Amino acid sequence: MSIWVLGATGRVGRAVTARLREHETVPVGRNLRDGTGIVADGADRIAAAIKAQRPKVVVNTIGDYAETAPVIARACLEAGAHYVDQANDLASVPRLLGLHDEAVAAGGTLVTGAGFGVLATEAVVAKLCEGRPTPARIRVDALASVAVEEGLLGTALAASLVEGLTTGGRRYRNGKLTKSRIGAGATTIVLPDGDRVTAAEGPSAELLAAHNASGAPEIVATNAMLPASPAARAALPVVKLLLSPQPVRRFAIKNMAAIKGKDAPRPRRHSWGHAIVTWPDGTTHEGWLKAGDGMDFTAAVSAEVAARLVRGEGKPGAYTPAAAFGPGLALAAGGEFLLS
Numbered sequence: 028m029s030i031w032v033l034g035a036t037g038r039v040g041r042a043v044t045a046r047l048r049e050h051e052t053v054p055v056g057r058n059l060r061d062g063t064g065i066v067a068d069g070a071d072r073i074a075a076a077i078k079a080q081r082p083k084v085v086v087n088t089i090g091d092y093a094e095t096a097p098v099i100a101r102a103c104l105e106a107g108a109h110y111v112d113q114a115n116d117l118a119s120v121p122r123l124l125g126l127h128d129e130a131v132a133a134g135g136t137l138v139t140g141a142g143f144g145v146l147a148t149e150a151v152v153a154k155l156c157e158g159r160p161t162p163a164r165i166r167v168d169a170l171a172s173v174a175v176e177e178g179l180l181g182t183a184l185a186a187s188l189v190e191g192l193t194t195g196g197r198r199y200r201n202g203k204l205t206k207s208r209i210g211a212g213a214t215t216i217v218l219p220d221g222d223r224v225t226a227a228e229g230p231s232a233e234l235l236a237a238h239n240a241s242g243a244p245e246i247v248a249t250n251a252m253l254p255a256s257p258a259a260r261a262a263l264p265v266v267k268l269l270l271s272p273q274p275v276r277r278f279a280i281k282n283m284a285a286i287k288g289k290d291a292p293r294p295r296r297h298s299w300g301h302a303i304v305t306w307p308d309g310t311t312h313e314g315w316l317k318a319g320d321g322m323d324f325t326a327a328v329s330a331e332v333a334a335r336l337v338r339g340e341g342k343p344g345a346y347t348p349a350a351a352f353g354p355g356l357a358l359a360a361g362g363e364f365l366l367s
């Protein structure tokens with residue numbers, strides 16, 4: 028009943044493996060040093076190994092999900108395995124959710140967005156909308172606080188950042204995902220613990236998850252990861268334009284991956300998922316999900332999903348995490364709801 032952790036030497040991969048120590052886990056990576064596990068580089072080789080060795084669950088932390096996730100998820104379905112990843116961009120998540128019918132036919136479960144993003148805001152929206160009619164408007168804010176680990180940024184994270192920047196801004200208008208200005212709507216948010224954080228609109232799969240959880244026609248999603256200064260935010264559309272051609276993107280990912288970070292504590296005490304939901308009659312409810320370090324929460328979510336899948340608790344299909352297991356998954360991963 029093995030759980031494979033792809034990208035086992037990476038930050039999320041190591042943390043997920045540590046949380047799954049009561050299970051039989053197999054590290055998979057391209058640079059495994061201690062002689063254990065499966066050495067495989069790239070989605071195609073990993074997919075071939077999955078089909079040959081048929082694990083029970085695969086946790087994909089290698090990133091570049093728009094490219095790697097469909098190949099690896101399809102191999103899982105062929106091998107009778109379930110699949111989990113931490114994608115949170117609007118290229119990868121819809122692609123993975125697009126495999127729903129294939130997953131149902133194969134009897135496999137695919138969970139994407141199994142991290143702070145998507146779950147921290149999805150869980151609050153799902154909780155606030157439980158037993159209520161379709162809302163008119165939603166605003167979600169993903170306010171992660173993450174400690175920096177000394178070392179290289181890495182290709183996985185660099186690819187996610189470039190993917191976000193090149194997608195450009197998005198929001199739901201009249202029920203449709205439409206373009207908006209990346210970095211728009213910058214606001215300073217006072218958190219329930221008294222800390223403050225600036226967040227601005229960015230493209231993330233949290234939009235999609237909030238839409239699927241609520242049916243609301245108007246949705247805005249902000250996050251705290253975009254640069255805080257107005258000048259930097261004004262430059263974001265230019266950065267998007269410059270990074271758009273494929274060779275430039277590859278160059279940017281390679282160079283960003285080599286950026287060295289120094290150890291730094293997380294900037295705020297807690298990470299927060301936040302949602303404000305407004306119904307057509309003007310009724311408004313607000314909710315928060317409180318978590319610790321955003322990376323730790325991400326690892327906890329993926330490990331919890333993998334553990335549930337290995338126990339056979341998943342339903343066939345492709346889902347975001349709260350759609351697969353309900354908003355209570357966020358509590359099982361160590362979060363706490365504050366609802367009004």
Ligand SMILES: NC(=O)c1ccc[n+]([C@@H]2O[C@H](COP(=O)([O-])OP(=O)(O)OC[C@H]3O[C@@H](n4cnc5c(N)ncnc54)[C@H](OP(=O)(O)O)[C@@H]3O)[C@@H](O)[C@H]2O)c1
Binds near residue numbers: 039068
């Ligand atoms: N949803 C969320 O809230 C959330 C939170 C955190 C992270 N994430 C995402 O999760 C992913 C992992 O993040 P991370 O910080 O753990 O990244 P990381 O530290 O760079 O780890 C990535 C791992 O994948 C391996 N890898 C990369 N490309 C590979 C390939 N082609 N074949 C085989 N192995 C490969 C790396 O190996 P090497 O060491 O050899 O490079 C490394 O072990 C990123 O996409 C990140 O954006 C999402």
